[in-house]
Amino acid sequence: MSSSLYTTDNPVFSAYLFYCAILVLKVLFMAPLTARQRFSKRIFISPEDTTLTPKAKVKHDDPDIERVRRAHLNDLENIPVFMVAALLYIATNPAYFLAVNLFRIFTIARIIHTFVYAVVVIPQPARALAWGAGYAATIYVAVQVILFSL
Amino acid sequence: MSSSLYTTDNPVFSAYLFYCAILVLKVLFMAPLTARQRFSKRIFISPEDTTLTPKAKVKHDDPDIERVRRAHLNDLENIPVFMVAALLYIATNPAYFLAVNLFRIFTIARIIHTFVYAVVVIPQPARALAWGAGYAATIYVAVQVILFSL
Amino acid sequence: MSSSLYTTDNPVFSAYLFYCAILVLKVLFMAPLTARQRFSKRIFISPEDTTLTPKAKVKHDDPDIERVRRAHLNDLENIPVFMVAALLYIATNPAYFLAVNLFRIFTIARIIHTFVYAVVVIPQPARALAWGAGYAATIYVAVQVILFSL
Numbered sequence: 125m126s127s128s129l130y131t132t133d134n135p136v137f138s139a140y141l142f143y144c145a146i147l148v149l150k151v152l153f154m155a156p157l158t159a160r161q162r163f164s165k166r167i168f169i170s171p172e173d174t175t176l177t178p179k180a181k182v183k184h185d186d187p188d189i190e191r192v193r194r195a196h197l198n199d200l201e202n203i204p205v206f207m208v209a210a211l212l213y214i215a216t217n218p219a220y221f222l223a224v225n226l227f228r229i230f231t232i233a234r235i236i237h238t239f240v241y242a243v244v245v246i247p248q249p250a251r252a253l254a255w256g257a258g259y260a261a262t263i264y265v266a267v268q269v270i271l272f273s274l
Numbered sequence: 275m276s277s278s279l280y281t282t283d284n285p286v287f288s289a290y291l292f293y294c295a296i297l298v299l300k301v302l303f304m305a306p307l308t309a310r311q312r313f314s315k316r317i318f319i320s321p322e323d324t325t326l327t328p329k330a331k332v333k334h335d336d337p338d339i340e341r342v343r344r345a346h347l348n349d350l351e352n353i354p355v356f357m358v359a360a361l362l363y364i365a366t367n368p369a370y371f372l373a374v375n376l377f378r379i380f381t382i383a384r385i386i387h388t389f390v391y392a393v394v395v396i397p398q399p400a401r402a403l404a405w406g407a408g409y410a411a412t413i414y415v416a417v418q419v420i421l422f423s424l
Numbered sequence: 425m426s427s428s429l430y431t432t433d434n435p436v437f438s439a440y441l442f443y444c445a446i447l448v449l450k451v452l453f454m455a456p457l458t459a460r461q462r463f464s465k466r467i468f469i470s471p472e473d474t475t476l477t478p479k480a481k482v483k484h485d486d487p488d489i490e491r492v493r494r495a496h497l498n499d500l501e502n503i504p505v506f507m508v509a510a511l512l513y514i515a516t517n518p519a520y521f522l523a524v525n526l527f528r529i530f531t532i533a534r535i536i537h538t539f540v541y542a543v544v545v546i547p548q549p550a551r552a553l554a555w556g557a558g559y560a561a562t563i564y565v566a567v568q569v570i571l572f573s574l
Contacts, residue, residue, distance in 0.1 A: 128278035128428035132515060138573055141512050145569035148509045151501070152562060169494060170541075172548050194319060196501065201301070201346065204354040204504040209298045212291050215282060241320075248322050262302060269295035273288055278428035344469060351451070351496065354504040359448045362441050365432060391470075398472050412452060419445035423438055 129214050136214055136223045143227035144210070147203055150235055154196040157242060161189045195242035198255070199234065206230055206262045213265045216272040226261050233257035279364050286364055286373045293377035294360070297353055300385055304346040307392060311339045345392035349384065352408055356380055359415045366422040376411050383407035429514050436514055436523045443527035444510070447503055450535055454496040457542060461489045495542035499534065502558055506530055509565045516572040526561050533557035 132138050162168055166180045167189060174180035184190075210227060237254035240246040282288050312318055316330045317339060324330035334340075360377060387404035390396040432438050462468055466480040467489060474480035484490075510527060537554035540546040 128281055128430065130278065130280055130430055130515070131428055132573075137515070141515055141569050142573040144508060144512055145566045145573070148505045148562065148566040149570075151505050152559065152566070154501070155559065170491065170551075172545060172551070176548055191320065200350055200500055200504075201304070204350075204357075204508070205298045205301050207504075207508045208294060208354070208357045212294055215280070215287070215291055245322060248326055251320075251322070259302065259305065262298065266295040266298040266302070269291050270299075273282075273292040273295070278431055280428065280430055341470065350500050351454070354500075354507075355448045355451050358444060358504070358507045362444055365430070365437070365441055395472060398476055401470075401472070409452065409455065412448065416445045416448040416452070419441050420449075423432075423442040423445070 129217060134214070135220050136218060139220075139224045139227055140210055140214055143231045144207055146231055147207065147234065150231070150238070151196075151199050151203055154192065154199060154238070154242075157238075158189065158192045158196065161186075161192055165189065191245070192242045195238050198237065198241070202255070202258055202262065203234060206258065206265070209262055209265045209269065212269045216268055218268070226265060230258045230261040233261070279367060284364070285370050286368060289370070289374045289377055290360055290364055293381045294357055296381055297357065297384065300381070300388070301346075301349050301353055304342065304349060304388070304392075307388075308339065308342045308346065311336075311342055315339065341395075342392045345388050348387065348391070348405070352405070352412065353384060356408065356412045356415070359412055359419065362419045363415045366418055368418070376415060380408045380411040383411070429517060434514070435520050436518060439520070439524045439527055440510055440514055443531045444507055446531055447507065447534065450531070450538070451496075451499050451503055454492065454499060454538070454542075457538075458489065458492045458496065461486075461492055465489065491545075492542045495538050498537065498541070498555070502555070502562065503534060506558065506562045506565070509562055509569065512569045513565045516568055518568070526565060530558045530561040533561070 130137055132141070163177065165186060165188070166177055167183045167186050168174050168177075168180055169182065169184070171182055174182060210230075213223065213226075233254050237251060237258065240250040240254060280287055282291070313327065315336060315338070316327055317333045317336050318324050318327075318330055319332070319334070321332055324332060360380075363373065363376075383404050387401060387408065390400040390404060430437055432441070463477065465486060465488070466477055467483045467486050468474050468477075468480055469482065469484070471482055474482060510530075513523065513526075533554050537551060537558065540550040540554060
């Protein structure tokens with residue numbers, strides 16, 4: 125019987141732990157990024173949020189806030205599926221070098237994506253390329269899992 | 275000590291690898307589905323996206339684009355939680371036949387959901403039934419995990 | 425070679441199964457919470473949904489429905505990343521007492537978050553505190569994983 129690949133004896137799993145935890149913090153970081161805009165503009169999402177800040181109002185179309193929220197939604201569209209795909213990919217017992225670089229590329233690409241989308245707006249195709257690198261890494265990993273499981 | 279169920283010696287885990295990777299690709303497929311609408315209508319989500327396409331504009335209420343985005347959001351509401359629930363379900367050591375068919379029903383239901391919602395709009399209750407099949411499968415799996423862990 | 429921590433011999437993993445399955449059901453519960461508002465107000469999200477209910481209409485800015493949807497989106501922003509972070513955290517072989525209480529705090533915090541946001545609206549900082557407890561638990565878990573994997 126084969127032993128589990130999901131132990132820290134497996135360097136691919138250890139690398140996954142590291143990059144995946146970085147990605148968790150990266151997604152969580154979208155909250156203070158949104159809050160910074162909301163408090164500086166005093167624009168909140170729900171009526172009950174306006175009671176603690178003077179002159180606060182509810183508004184759902186502020187361009188700077190919606191920009192951060194779109195970056196956050198794009199994270200939700202891309203990061204959880206990568207986390208799951210990469211977890212499955214470990215079961216295919218991939219080469220360490222390849223696996224680590226896929227995790228690294230995805231993680232860096234998603235950090236760049238948020239930076240060029242919602243921190244300093246950089247003209248396209250900056251965001252498209254960052255998104256595409258993460259997207260391509262996820263497709264590669266998912267296809268490898270399917271080929272392995274056939 | 276019981277050995278890990280998360281190895282490819284366990285046919286339920288192997289089936290999970292396959293269906294879960296299909297679901298990852300299914301969620302990723304929402305991006306080209308959205309892009310197809312955006313480029314054909316020249317309607318984009320952020321101002322910087324309009325510079326590469328002539329006559330492009332920003333608009334957030336196009337019915338065809340918003341339809342694809344709603345299907346995508348519905349995926350995010352349902353697919354990651356199923357992926358996690360099914361991963362936990364493997365630990366309950368379920369019967370192979372039952373587990374594989376739950377994975378299969380969920381996967382097919384979600385593909386049909388997107389098709390009837392955002393590719394060819396089919397009257398209700400088509401979408402409600404597709405959504406409900408995936409929803410019921412997720413509840414069943416989650417409840418089995420809770421009963422097992424008590 | 426170390427044996428897998430992802431078996432029910434590990435009480436931390438068993439606790440994870442329980443709390444994570446509760447969280448899955450908690451996220452799924454947002455759907456009937458939204459549907460209850462939609463059917464009582466006869467306000468639906470897509471044109472094809474209005475054919476089965478008399479006097480139904482499409483509207484995207486009803487405050488009560490959008491409130492439930494914001495609570496749902498906040499779940500998607502916070503719960504899947506916690507589920508993944510906690511899964512990784514198990515690999516660090518944490519003390520049972522600490523791990524179980526982190527899972528418990530997160531789960532209870534998210535249930536309270538939905539209650540004060542979308543069931544009975546309770547003035548701030550109720551929602552901020554519930555959100556913050558879950559957020560802090562996720563950061564703690566993710567940072568522990570990073571420190572462990574260095």
